[in-house]
Amino acid sequence: MGLLNEFEQRNRVEIGDEMHRFAGELYPICRSITGDGTRQTLAMIQDRIPLETFEVATGTAVFDWIVPKEWNLRDAYIKGPDGKKVVDFQKCNLHVVNYSAPVRARMPLDTLKPHLFSIPEKPDWIPYRTSYYKEDWGFCLSHHQMLALQDGEYEVCIDSTLEDGHLSYGECYLPGQLSDEVLISCHICHPSLANDNLSGLAVAAFLAQFLVGRDLRYSYRFLFIPGTIGAITWLARNREAAGRVRHGMVLTCVGDNGGFHYKKSRQGNAEIDRAAAHILHHYCKSAEILEFSPYGYDERQYCSPGFNLPVGCLMRSVWGTFPEYHTSADNLNFIQPKQLMESLQVCTAILDILEGNRCYRNLNPYGEPQLGRRGLYRSTGGEAIESEINARLWVLNFSDGEHSLLDIAERSGQPFFAINQAAQTLCENHLLEVIPEEATRLEQSEGATYSGRQRSGSHSNS
Amino acid sequence: MGLLNEFEQRNRVEIGDEMHRFAGELYPICRSITGDGTRQTLAMIQDRIPLETFEVATGTAVFDWIVPKEWNLRDAYIKGPDGKKVVDFQKCNLHVVNYSAPVRARMPLDTLKPHLFSIPEKPDWIPYRTSYYKEDWGFCLSHHQMLALQDGEYEVCIDSTLEDGHLSYGECYLPGQLSDEVLISCHICHPSLANDNLSGLAVAAFLAQFLVGRDLRYSYRFLFIPGTIGAITWLARNREAAGRVRHGMVLTCVGDNGGFHYKKSRQGNAEIDRAAAHILHHYCKSAEILEFSPYGYDERQYCSPGFNLPVGCLMRSVWGTFPEYHTSADNLNFIQPKQLMESLQVCTAILDILEGNRCYRNLNPYGEPQLGRRGLYRSTGGEAIESEINARLWVLNFSDGEHSLLDIAERSGQPFFAINQAAQTLCENHLLEVIPEEATRLEQSEGATYSGRQRSGSHSNS
């Protein structure tokens, strides 16, 4: 029984609720690209799935980058001329510009102002800002707060540490029959932002949980990493594993109620791109496929030209395009159990294709085999056939060793699920046989050859 | 002079009338996949064209199938409780489910009913049903007849035989300069149904008649066969000949007044596919090109993956999509002389392309040759040129050994006829020469290479 089939037999309402609850537990933690918030987050994921965590020391060279200092924040506030707190980190961790250097000072409003950020168009919302690679400090506040600031002397406190320490990330590896891997990656560096990216984190964790203990064709690797520097660090330390990635997805913004978007990998026609497009086309209303561009989330790193991995990015609303993006309005109300569950289902359906997309061989390729005497055809001639029989004819006609089931699904316009079903029925009736995996790999289509080339390229570089 | 040109000089009204008359003569015969009806049909075709007939014994293995028993039907009826015939085979041969096993019995209406078929939505029409591969019996009747049946005991008689015998089919082979073949196939197994497929049968026979005695480039093979089992039987007995098929068409439903439809071969871009699309585009209003699918008529067998022959299917209305399909309303009024003639003309025009589609070589490839001094250009400069001269420029520019005349017609947007005309004029003026056939074959485009590969593949398997 396929993954999708099994998933659909679960209590999906409950799964959605549970994912939302999990996001809610993670929401208050003050995360960043390094520090204890990230460690705490990884520990909470570890409660659910087998997760190995890694600590990479500050100063470690990773390609063109250096693992930065570890940042931890105990408290932060601005006190007004009257000594009352006008901005308080304890109320919302977005108030501090993420990765701010420590500061304790008194200053007039004019000196303070360049360190303050608000959104005039959304006066109730607090923006999210970072200053990772330029040492600085700052506060984010609502525009209402900003306007209420009176002239006078302010006391500023950011009780942070920015010291040598470690960058933390987690890996959940689930071995399958093949050493070839499917990579699922999500960034865990954002503090109290729900859609970006507690949604991705929750869906990835629950997807891993769903796969644990199953007999899988591919091996799966789930990465829970800080954005950009985390992906670069992982790639720098895992060039061999990167060379085994045959399909991959970055998950982000998968909890809001927008339609689905899949951004294609740099390869543009990789199997993952086709599988995602197939599922979005057949199962999702108003879904959209986006061309690759080198700006985005961690697919930027996986799709850098030295790796060129077949890794796309699955989203509901596209990051950066909805007003709540990178503000305090991206909160737990902005993501919903039903939407999280649908995203998990779409992921499962895509993996269902990857797992089942094999090449088969028609054992009676000369003319059609006589389906009727095997009970695989209608019995009274003269009427139309059902789509089930039609799927069998498609599979038989194109199982010539050159077409995979996904090829056949695409050409026939039928859902992969139906085509795969037909293939299994024909196998049971000895009319079809699967082509052994190794042979399949040698005869692969463009996308796979690409990743094949990639693989050896990576080896020689590691 | 080309085929199309010659055809257009015939009395086309008369040809249409004659085809319709021929269909009328064949209409009353009770045909099936085997039996005397088929033999009688072949004999009537033999009166018009040189046709070799074949008899293949019941029980012969043909790929995954077995040649079935021979079916013959003398009489059949249902008598009501009052002893009167309520259904009578003598009035319409569709009344008997085709290939029904013999039966002689008395039974109450309730027992009879599962053996009766009607069309509630079209209460005047008798449906056409078959039961080839599951031994059974039944009657088809109009829904008015069905409703009129009173409770009571009925007498049922199907005076058929279902015994070891033969499957019959006919071949008309017309040798040309090349051993490469054009295959025209039509099914002859349907009883009193005019569009499906007396129309295809008449057009095929008259097309063969038109070609007899001509100096042809290709060899032509016309098959008059029972559907499915006939095509499979022919393929199983003629793997070498199948390997010589370079182009082919199945003809069906070519007599009604719908617009033309051409269903592409599995190869999808074979020369026949392009030739048919070209003719339908240039000469037919509201014609449509359909993608290949493995469900349909005998192109299913020719396009099975072991053969993958470049065989498409030409229709006017698409089988299964018009209400008269497989009912008594598909009668001699449903097909018309004019429509039959147009279909014959379209076939001729397609063959005209196949016959004339050669590669030529421009003998003055450096700059344009001076057409003016050969009287092939306008004489006063400064004005636009005519389409005739334009066709010459296209042929000269693209006759580089890599483009066939059809390639040039497609790229220029001009009809093949005009491009071919230009090529002949340029040859007469020693500006162009045809590339010898063998060289052409070696330098062939994708479609042909495909069938080339196919050919050797078939040989090694036979």
Place this chain on the structure above:
Amino acid sequence: MGLLNEFEQRNRVEIGDEMHRFAGELYPICRSITGDGTRQTLAMIQDRIPLETFEVATGTAVFDWIVPKEWNLRDAYIKGPDGKKVVDFQKCNLHVVNYSAPVRARMPLDTLKPHLFSIPEKPDWIPYRTSYYKEDWGFCLSHHQMLALQDGEYEVCIDSTLEDGHLSYGECYLPGQLSDEVLISCHICHPSLANDNLSGLAVAAFLAQFLVGRDLRYSYRFLFIPGTIGAITWLARNREAAGRVRHGMVLTCVGDNGGFHYKKSRQGNAEIDRAAAHILHHYCKSAEILEFSPYGYDERQYCSPGFNLPVGCLMRSVWGTFPEYHTSADNLNFIQPKQLMESLQVCTAILDILEGNRCYRNLNPYGEPQLGRRGLYRSTGGEAIESEINARLWVLNFSDGEHSLLDIAERSGQPFFAINQAAQTLCENHLLEVIPEEATRLEQSEGATYSGRQRSGSHSNS
């Protein structure tokens, strides 16, 4: 600094005025495919740019053609029955059918009429007609003049000579770093017709003038030649040079106020085709790209199958499609300084692409390089990036040795200019390096391979 950048810093109003003035000086000259008018025209071009002129003797065989006699015309007129001139060459050189044989005769109107040409629909305009390759004579006149002709005896005089002499053409060769050439060609055979082709001639001359003395990547060859026979003559005498042409354009009708049109080369996807399409798409309103056809101006000869050079044709209004075409209404008012200047700018922008379209290599292909620490990224995280940074990401991601800057511009949707700018910035920051020219050539894309094949093909034929 790129060509386009430099051009835009010129006084473009002045350049437009100067081009129009130049066209005005050339306008009165009676040109033809041979003769002193052409020589005088070349001499005036020689005043502006280094131009080598060539004289090819009458009777010289050039491929399928023979260099024709030299034509010179002193005077021509028709005198009416009353002895007054009713048509006078001195008033407009279009009055004489170009290349008319000498004639001195008296004849009645009826005998004269077959030699007279007018345009009934445009009764004020004089048509332009030629009779190059059939010895004949004639007059062109306005339809008003035609209607005013009374019965009676007319005196006809064409004081021309049609004798052995020479065909004249000019070449301006500007050597660059590569021996590979860019060809710019325009026909100079038309008499008083401004858009066709004093416009092309002026733009070509000013483009050459702009390039003189610059450090260029490609070598440039500007041809000022009579139409058809001139191109054929040049090709016949310069097969090696033709083999070095990597990009080329014919310039005609570039002075009117219509939108731009670029007709693609026979290759259809040559770099020049893509460069022209890119510029017209990004900078010109309502521009249109036309498919190649073998009818047109001298691209017909450059794109003949023996050469198949990547040479397109740049126009504003397409020749033959505007009513003024080949009439006296194609005069100096029909072309305007601003339009001529825009055409020159478009040519410059296209050459700017050709000069700058190199392949680069990302020196940090594994993950992204850290742009931030080099000041090439925004400093505060969380907000959108500017298009400048986006261009850098595109260049980095696709500079894998397989994509040229034009490839990247096309895929990203950004203008070539911005992509090239990003590449230069990245080179200065040691993040990118240009791939040496020779290597580039070996790894070339389809278009270039084509011309590479072409090149050797030509050699073996010369």
